[in-house]
Amino acid sequence: MGLHRVQVPGLAAELVLGPQATRHLHVLRLRPGDRVQVFDGQGGQAEATVETLEEARAVLALVSGTGAQDTRETPQPVTLAVALLKGDKLADVIRAATELGAARIQLLTTRHADAREIGAQKLVRLRRIAGEAARQSLRAHVPEVLDPLPLTELGWEGTLAFAHPGSAARLGDLLIWDAPLTVLSGPEGGLAEAEVAHLLARGAHAVTLGPRILRAETAPLALLGAVAATGV
Amino acid sequence: MGLHRVQVPGLAAELVLGPQATRHLHVLRLRPGDRVQVFDGQGGQAEATVETLEEARAVLALVSGTGAQDTRETPQPVTLAVALLKGDKLADVIRAATELGAARIQLLTTRHADAREIGAQKLVRLRRIAGEAARQSLRAHVPEVLDPLPLTELGWEGTLAFAHPGSAARLGDLLIWDAPLTVLSGPEGGLAEAEVAHLLARGAHAVTLGPRILRAETAPLALLGAVAATGV
Numbered sequence: 001m002g003l004h005r006v007q008v009p010g011l012a013a014e015l016v017l018g019p020q021a022t023r024h025l026h027v028l029r030l031r032p033g034d035r036v037q038v039f040d041g042q043g044g045q046a047e048a049t050v051e052t053l054e055e056a057r058a059v060l061a062l063v064s065g066t067g068a069q070d071t072r073e074t075p076q077p078v079t080l081a082v083a084l085l086k087g088d089k090l091a092d093v094i095r096a097a098t099e100l101g102a103a104r105i106q107l108l109t110t111r112h113a114d115a116r117e118i119g120a121q122k123l124v125r126l127r128r129i130a131g132e133a134a135r136q137s138l139r140a141h142v143p144e145v146l147d148p149l150p151l152t153e154l155g156w157e158g159t160l161a162f163a164h165p166g167s168a169a170r171l172g173d174l175l176i177w178d179a180p181l182t183v184l185s186g187p188e189g190g191l192a193e194a195e196v197a198h199l200l201a202r203g204a205h206a207v208t209l210g211p212r213i214l215r216a217e218t219a220p221l222a223l224l225g226a227v228a229a230t231g232v
Numbered sequence: 233m234g235l236h237r238v239q240v241p242g243l244a245a246e247l248v249l250g251p252q253a254t255r256h257l258h259v260l261r262l263r264p265g266d267r268v269q270v271f272d273g274q275g276g277q278a279e280a281t282v283e284t285l286e287e288a289r290a291v292l293a294l295v296s297g298t299g300a301q302d303t304r305e306t307p308q309p310v311t312l313a314v315a316l317l318k319g320d321k322l323a324d325v326i327r328a329a330t331e332l333g334a335a336r337i338q339l340l341t342t343r344h345a346d347a348r349e350i351g352a353q354k355l356v357r358l359r360r361i362a363g364e365a366a367r368q369s370l371r372a373h374v375p376e377v378l379d380p381l382p383l384t385e386l387g388w389e390g391t392l393a394f395a396h397p398g399s400a401a402r403l404g405d406l407l408i409w410d411a412p413l414t415v416l417s418g419p420e421g422g423l424a425e426a427e428v429a430h431l432l433a434r435g436a437h438a439v440t441l442g443p444r445i446l447r448a449e450t451a452p453l454a455l456l457g458a459v460a461a462t463g464v
Contacts, residue, residue, distance in 0.1 A: 072443045096450045101442055137444040171461040172404055210333055210460040211304045212369040218328045221450070225457025228442040229403040 003037040003047065004028045005135045007142070011044045011062065019056035026053075036060065041131065041142035072139050075177045077103035078227055080143075081154060082220050083187035084108065084115040089217040091129050098133035098143050100224035105130070106182075107148040112189030114216065118148055151195050156182040162199055163219045164191065164206035171207040171223060175230045183223040188216040235269040235279065236260045237367045239374070243276045243294065251288035258285075268292065273363065273374035304371050307409045308390065309335035310459055314452050315419035316340065316347040316380060321449040323361050330365035330375050332456035337362070338414075339380040344421030346448065350380060383427050388414040394431055395451045396423065396438035403439040403455060407462045415455040420448040 006024060008015050015038060017025070030036065032050050038060060039045040048060040080102040082093060094105055107118065118126075127145045134142040158179030161171050163186070175181070184199070191199075200206065209222045238256060240247050247270060249257070262268065264282050270292060271277040284291040312334040314325060326337055339350065359377045366374040390411030393403050395418070407413070416431070423431075432438065441454045 074442070096447075096453070099444055099446045099450050100454060101444055137446065139444055172458075207461070209457075210306070212331055212333055212371055212460075214331045214369065214460075215328075218331050218453070221328070221453045222332060222457030222460050225441075225454030226404075226461030228444075228446075228454050229439070229458030 003035055004030065005037045005039060005138070006048075006060070007131055007135060008038045008040055008060070010040050011038065011046055013062050014051075015048060015060040015062070017058040017060065022054070022056055022058040025050065025058050035063070038062070039135075039140040041134070041140070045140040072101075072137075073103065073141055074101045074227070076158065076180050078224070079104040079106055079156065079180070079182040080220055080224060081106040081108055081151075081156075081160075081182055081184040083110045083151070083185065083216065084113060084118055084148060085187065085216055086114045090118075091126060093217055093220050094126050094129050094143075094145060095133045096221050097224055098130050098139065099137040100221070100228045101139075102143050102224060103141065104144045104146065106146045106154065108151045108154065108184075109148050110151050110187050111192035111195055112187050114187045114189070123147065151191070152198050154184075156180075158182070160184060160199065160204040161207045161223070162186070162191070162204055163209050163214070163223055164196060165208070165213065167206040167208040169205055169207045171209075171226045172230070174205055174207070175227060177230075181227070183220070183227065185219040185223060186216065235267055236262065237269045237271060237370070238280075238292070239363055239367060240270045240272055240292070242272050243270065243278055245294050246283075247280060247292040247294070249290040249292065254286070254288055254290040257282065257290050267295070270294070271367070271372040273366070273372075277372040304333075304369075305335065305373055306333045306459070308412045310456070311336040311338055311388065311412070311414040312452055312456060313338040313340055313386060313388075313392075313414055313416040315342045315383070315417065315448065316345060316350055317419065317448055318346045322350075323358060325449055325452050326358050326361050326375075326377060327365045328453050329456055330362050330371065331369040332453070332460045333371075334375045334456060335373065336376045336378065338378045338386065340383045340386065340416075341380050342383050342419050343424035343427055344419050346419045346421070355379065383423070384430050386416075388412075390414070392416060392431065392434075392436040393439045393455070394418070394423070394436055395441050395446070395455060396428060397440070397445065399438040399440040401437055401439045403458045404462070406437055406439070407459065409462075413459070415452070415459065417451040417455060418448065
């Protein structure tokens with residue numbers, strides 16, 4: 001079993017943790033002298049020793065080099081652009097997307113929306129879930145969860161592939177890793193015609209996930225699963 | 233919006249439905265004279281008219297040809313072999329696997345099991361979930377959910393690919409659709425060394441889903457997502 005992983009605000013020779021991170025150390029039943037792996041959510045990680053462990057405050061001392069390169073990231077950053085979904089579906093999507101290597105998650109508002117907006121508190125929770133999932137999947141990088149944007153205002157670098165029933169193109173054929181990749185999936189009601197036209201006019205690729213109808217919470221995982229299965 | 237889909241035991245000119253299927257008609261707010269699509273879970277589907285609709289019994293009359301070929305299936309059958317998982321995770325996996333085109337779901341008991349066995353009632357529920365997911369994803373074929381089998385007794389036709397961290401092979405390279413495919417994913421604790429050795433000795437392929445650690449409920453969806461993204 002590897003070292004326990006603890007997220008810290010940044011890497012420094014001495015790390016002072018606040019109440020929340022300290023509670024996490026208590027949950028892990030760590031004691032002074034124990035070794036942990038710390039990561040800053042930006043790709044930096046290092047080993048550290050627990051020096052002081054109080055009720056709501058802890059001090060860790062770094063024991064190995066900072067900013068070690070993180071080899072768990074994809075060769076190019078992958079953004080998941082996903083329509084707002086009802087209930088807890090978005091939390092499930094973000095958890096799995098983090099495991100599957102998404103570097104950023106851009107929430108979208110769409111014409112046929114399942115949910116029109118998202119509360120500030122829910123956004124905070126989604127970001128916490130991304131952090132937890134990064135820790136559990138041993139990633140040092142925590143995907144950003146970006147405030148919702150209308151689909152028609154979405155910009156992207158590199159390649160954008162969106163799931164669209166009936167398309168002939170396959171995602172596998174686009175995965176050449178020479179540029180950043182964005183995969184996009186719509187709401188339960190699908191993308192509106194104007195939204196599809198907008199994406200195509202800007203050079204995006206419509207890709208198929210087979211002739212079956214996927215739920216809005218399954219499509220993003222199929223897209224990212226296909227990305228992950230290319231071996232990165 | 234398409235016709236509502238109703239599962240029936242088999243296709244015949246006149247279909248008499250029992251209490252459960254009839255309740256489903258009531259839930260859909262159907263009335264005598266309404267048109268529905270019926271499917272038998274074996275690939276046969278047809279249109280039918282509601283003739284009689286009582287509290288716990290209904291009669292449908294077929295109006296179009298029986299046994300229409302189902303074009304929503306993969307070119308070769310795909311089996312998902314998946315270790316028993318705790319709680320409701322297996323239900324989530326089966327729902328998404330059905331959408332993603334799995335023809336059969338073989339439950340497995342494994343050395344590092346999350347769950348050692350599964351109750352008869354839970355199996356019935358998983359099979360009902362497969363039926364519901366088939367209906368929602370417009371598949372006429374309902375994946376079989378097979379009683380658990382020890383992993384070391386699993387047989388397969390064609391190609392078997394199992395998710396194994398650190399493998400160099402990629403699932404995409406195996407997807408040539410000239411033979412049936414089985415994709416296998418293990419329990420939360422991973423496959424035991426003896427289980428991996430057993431699979432490799434029988435010609436199975438270990439494939440990577442990237443350098444991150446996936447939860448046991450995410451790995452099968454990544455495997456099937458990659459399969460679905462090849463366009464079938």
